[in-house]
Amino acid sequence: MQFFNLEIVAPAKITFSAPVKSVTxxxxxxxxxxxxxxxxxxxxxxxxxIKIVNENDSETLYAxxxxxxxVLNNKVLVLAxxxxxxxxxxxxxxxxxxERAKKRLSDPDKNKIDVTRAEAALARxxxxxxxTEKYSAR
Amino acid sequence: xxxxxxIKTRIKGVQSTQQITKAMKxxxxxxxxxxxxxxxNARPYAKKxxxxxxxxxxxxxxxxxxxxxxxxxxxxxxxxxxxxxxxCGAFNSNIIKETSRYIEEELKPKGIEALLYCVGKKxxxxxxxRDYDVINSKVGIFGTLKYELSLEIxxxxxxxxxxxxxxxxxxxxxEFKTVMQQKIVCEELLxxxxxxxxxxxxxxxxxxxxxxxxxxxxxxxxxxxxxxxWRVLLESYASENGAKMTxxxxxxxxxxELIKNLTITFNKARQTAITTEILEIVSGANAxxxx
Numbered sequence: 319m320q321f322f323n324l325e326i327v328a329p330a331k332i333t334f335s336a337p338v339k340s341v342t343x344x345x346x347x348x349x350x351x352x353x354x355x356x357x358x359x360x361x362x363x364x365x366x367x368i369k370i371v372n373e374n375d376s377e378t379l380y381a382x383x384x385x386x387x388x389v390l391n392n393k394v395l396v397l398a399x400x401x402x403x404x405x406x407x408x409x410x411x412x413x414x415x416x417e418r419a420k421k422r423l424s425d426p427d428k429n430k431i432d433v434t435r436a437e438a439a440l441a442r443x444x445x446x447x448x449x450t451e452k453y454s455a456r
Numbered sequence: 457x458x459x460x461x462x463i464k465t466r467i468k469g470v471q472s473t474q475q476i477t478k479a480m481k482x483x484x485x486x487x488x489x490x491x492x493x494x495x496x497n498a499r500p501y502a503k504k505x506x507x508x509x510x511x512x513x514x515x516x517x518x519x520x521x522x523x524x525x526x527x528x529x530x531x532x533x534x535x536x537x538x539x540x541x542x543x544c545g546a547f548n549s550n551i552i553k554e555t556s557r558y559i560e561e562e563l564k565p566k567g568i569e570a571l572l573y574c575v576g577k578k579x580x581x582x583x584x585x586r587d588y589d590v591i592n593s594k595v596g597i598f599g600t601l602k603y604e605l606s607l608e609i610x611x612x613x614x615x616x617x618x619x620x621x622x623x624x625x626x627x628x629x630x631e632f633k634t635v636m637q638q639k640i641v642c643e644e645l646l647x648x649x650x651x652x653x654x655x656x657x658x659x660x661x662x663x664x665x666x667x668x669x670x671x672x673x674x675x676x677x678x679x680x681x682x683x684x685x686w687r688v689l690l691e692s693y694a695s696e697n698g699a700k701m702t703x704x705x706x707x708x709x710x711x712x713e714l715i716k717n718l719t720i721t722f723n724k725a726r727q728t729a730i731t732t733e734i735l736e737i738v739s740g741a742n743a744x745x746x747x
């Protein structure tokens with residue numbers, strides 16, 4: 319089996335950079351997996367889970383808040399708006415964010431921008447909590 | 457000749473100034489460490505997003521996308537990034553100098569109107585008082601630098617650009633090279649500069665797009681601008697603290713020099729006083745003996 323180079327870059331830092339076997343990404347039109355010799359592609363992805371199969375067959379899981387991915391010449395570049403390893407999610411912070419977002423959405427006088435932002439925040443917080451509950455027990 | 461006490465007061469004064477500059481240097485050094493870390497971490501994202509965008513741009517976009525097609529330039533928005541505070545050497549005056557030079561030499565002779573967007577208090581203070589068209593400003597922001605700020609700035613720029621308030625947007629800021637070195641950069645933000653002859657050009661027809669090409673461009677363009685503006689703010693903040701640290705280090709060293717010189721003057725004056733006194737006593741004694 320052959321490897322390709324995966325780089326995950328978030329606004330605050332380079333999160334991941336190593337050769338991997340595969341990566342699964344929650345694309346806008348549905349989840350997809352990238353393997354060696356994938357055709358050139360540019361895609362956007364949504365809030366969800368990124369799964370990496372490392373060189374030694376171990377898996378690394380990330381929770382992400384959406385972004386863009388480019389596949390070119392066996393180099394995969396993931397530009398994530400926010401990303402963290404599932405084991406490292408701050409669950410209390412996510413729960414607080416969930417509460418805040420819910421509160422904001424139930425506020426009767428809200429303008430349009432706040433709603434989209436709060437909805438996005440709600441989706442991110444729910445994703446973090448959901449993934450932590452599902453995987454951190456393993 | 458100043459009296460002994462005058463010199464003593466001056467030494468005390470210089471010493472207390474030195475203490476302040478020393479403290480400011482320490483503060484700048486601590487802030488610099490974090491700012492430097494931030495900018496080094498933020499650079500890859502800004503660079504990669506612009507590279508993806510460039511892979512994404514096709515000939516069609518070059519002909520039709522409002523963010524990419526250059527227009528006839530009548531008005532230029534100049535985003536000038538200075539600092540909120542002084543005490544950082546020539547940092548602010550260099551930015552102001554370059555901004556004014558750009559406006560006076562590159563825009564005005566061609567009959568292009570310049571609209572200023574001042575980020576940072578020092579630049580704003582300067583231009584608000586003079587005959588410049590300041591359309592917007594953000595002051596007092598570097599103490600708590602937040603990502604939302606680059607959102608606000610980019611939203612303003614994007615909406616103004618699309619409305620036709622200005623036909624080009626440039627940003628002038630200090631790029632962080634090393635602690636001692638800042639480089640003034642003048643960069644075009646809009647229309648988005650397209651690199652010619654990129655390696656990916658031959659692939660651009662073969663890319664698979666998901667969901668589709670236009671949607672991705674629409675998604676990526678504002679993100680790109682935000683990332684670039686965020687990078688510019690971090691660059692400027694790191695540079696500011698670097699400049700401040702260097703300036704305060706120099707000031708502390710200068711104060712040391714001053715204290716050294718003053719101490720020598722003080723010792724000389726004391727010696728003169730003692731000599732005079734001894735001379736008086738000796739001549740007094742001699743006069744008594746002779747009498």
